[in-house]
Amino acid sequence: MNEANDLAGAVASEPADEAASGQGRPEAVPPDDRPGAGRRAARGREGTEPPLRHRIITVSLLTVAAIYFLTPVYWLVVSSTKSSSDLFGTFGFWFHDPHPFDYLHRVLTYDDGIYVRWFANSLMYAGVGALAATLLSAAAGYALAKFRFPGREGIFNVILAGVLIPGTALALPLYLLFSEIGLANTYWAVLIPSIVSPFGVYLCRIYAAAAVPDSLLEAARIDGAGEARIFSTLGLRLMTPALVTVFLFQFVHIWNNFFLPLVMLSDSDLYPIQLGLTSWQGYADRQPELYQYTVGGAFLSVLPLMVLMGVLQRYWRTGLTEGSVKA
C-alpha cells in the first residue's frame, strides 16, 4: 500500500508548469508562517470566533479520532516493557512489572545482535538509496526543465507514467530479471531499484522550472562555466527545498518497502528491519520469547520514524503544494 500513497500528496497538487513558474518560492516556508496565511487567520478566524458549542463539538470529535490513532501506539509502548508471558497473561493496555531496558537489551543482543544489523541495513538502504535517488532526480529534473531538446516531452511523459505503475507489480518481474543477471539476494537488489524515483524527477522538474532562472544560467555560461559546474553550484543550491522533499519521501518509501526486499533477499543478513521482524514473528510459535522480541523490535524501529514524521510534516505542507492550486 505504501508506494502508491507516498506519491498521492505530491501529485495531488498536480502543478502544471505554468502554475509553478513565476511563483518560484526559493525557501520552504510552512504555510502557517507565511505572512498571507497569518493575515488570513487573523482576519477570518479570530475576528468571528465560532460559538463555544461548536468548539466543544470540534475538539471532542478530534479527540475521539486521536484516541483511535494513538491507541495501537500506546499498546506498543506498554507491551514493549513486558515479558512474553505477561504479554499473554496481563491486560494489554496497562503496565505489569515493567522492565523496559532489560527487554530492549535482549532484543538488541538476541542471535548475535542480528536486530542491530537489520537496523543498519535499513538505514543503509534508505539513506544511501534516498541520497542517490535525490541526486539522480535532481539532474534529470533539471535537464528536463532547463534544456530544450527533441523528445523532451516524450521522455517526461514516460517517466510520469512510471509514477502510476504499482510498485509491487514491478517487483516480481524485477526479481526474475535480477536473478537472471545474478543480482538477486545482494544489497544491490534492493538498493538499485530504490534509487529510481520517477516522482522525484517530476517534482524536481516542476521546481527547477520555477526556481532556477534561465538568465542566471546564461550569465554563468557567458562567464565560461561548464554545464556540470553550473548545475552543481547554482542548480542544486536553488533546488534545495525540492531536494529535501525528495530525499525525505524516498527515505520513508524505501524504509517502508516490504515487497521488494521480501522478493529479492533470502539471506537474513541482508534483511531490512521489516523483513527481519516478520521472520521473528514467523518463528514465534516455536520460540515464544520471539513474541516479546517482535514487539520490542517493532517499538524500537518505529521510534526514529516517528521523529522523522515530526520533521516531515512541515515539508508535506510545503514541498507538496509547491506550485499548486494558486491559480
Added chain:
Amino acid sequence: MRRVSKAPRRFTRTEARSARAASGFLLPFLALFLLCFIAPIAYALYESLLKVERTGPLGLGGETKQVWAGLSNYAHALEDDRFTAGFGRVLLFGAVQIPLMIAFATALALLLDAASARWVGFFRTAFFLPYGVPGVIASILWGFLYVPGISPLVEMADSMGWEVDFLGRGAVLWSIANIVTWQFTGYNMLVLIAQLKAVPGELYEAARIDGANAWQVARHIKLPLIRPALVLTTVFSLIGTLQLFAEPKVLKPLSNSIDSGYTPNLAAYNEAFTSNNQHIAAAEAVLLALVACVLSFGFLRLVGRRGKDGDSG
C-alpha cells in the same frame, strides 16, 4: 543565400549542444529507469507468454525447456477461481475502504481547519503518526490487537459480553481495511489540509458577508476547492489497494480465513515462490498492473469529464 543557410545551422548547433548537455544529466537516471521500470515490464510480458515443458517420461524429471505458451498463462490465471476471487476481494475492499478513508480524512481536515489554533498541532501530529509506521509493523501491531488471548480489545469486549472475532471469515477483510485506514487517513488528511491552505482568504470573507455559516462554507467553498486533492488521493489509494500484500501476508498465520490467493499480489507471490511457477506469476503481475492502470486512468477520465461540466456551469 549564405546568410539564410547559416542561421538554421547555428540554431541546430546550439540545440545539439543543449541536447548533449541534457543527456549527460539525464542518462544516469534513464539508464536505471530502463533497468527498473521498462525492462521488468518487457520481461514480465515475455515470460508470461512462455511455459515450461518437461521432456522426461510422464512429464516428470528429464529436461525442462521453455516453450511458447501464447496466452495460456493468462487463461490459466483468469480461470483460477482463487485468483479472480482475490481480484474481486480487493475491488470490494477498495469500493468500501477508499470512500470511508477519504471521507474520514476530509472530515478531519475540515475539523482541523475550523478548530482553534492551540490544538491543531497536537491533533495533526497524532493523526499523521501512523503513517510513520510501516505497513508490516502496523500489521504486526494490529495483529496483536486482533488475536484473542493477547488483545486487550477482545478482552474488553468479552468482559462486556460481546463476542468479537476480528479474524473470522467475514470480518478479516475489514480488519485489514482498518489497518490501512489507520495508516493512511492522516496522510491523506495532510494532503487535503495543504490544499485547504491554498484557498484564498477572500473567498471565506465573501461567504461570511453573504451570511454563510461554517457548515455552508465547508460544503460550498472548501469541498469544491479541494476536489483535485480528493481525486488524486483516491487514485493513489486505488493503486495501493490493488497492491494489498503486507497486511494479509502478516495476518495469514493468525487467521484461517486468508488463503494463498487472498489478494492478487499474494497469489502472484505464492505462484512464483511456493508453486515455483514464474510464468503464471508473470502473467498475474501483468494483469495486476493492467487493471491498476485501467482503473486509475478510467477514474481520472471520469472525474475529469464531470469536472469540466461542473466548472462550465
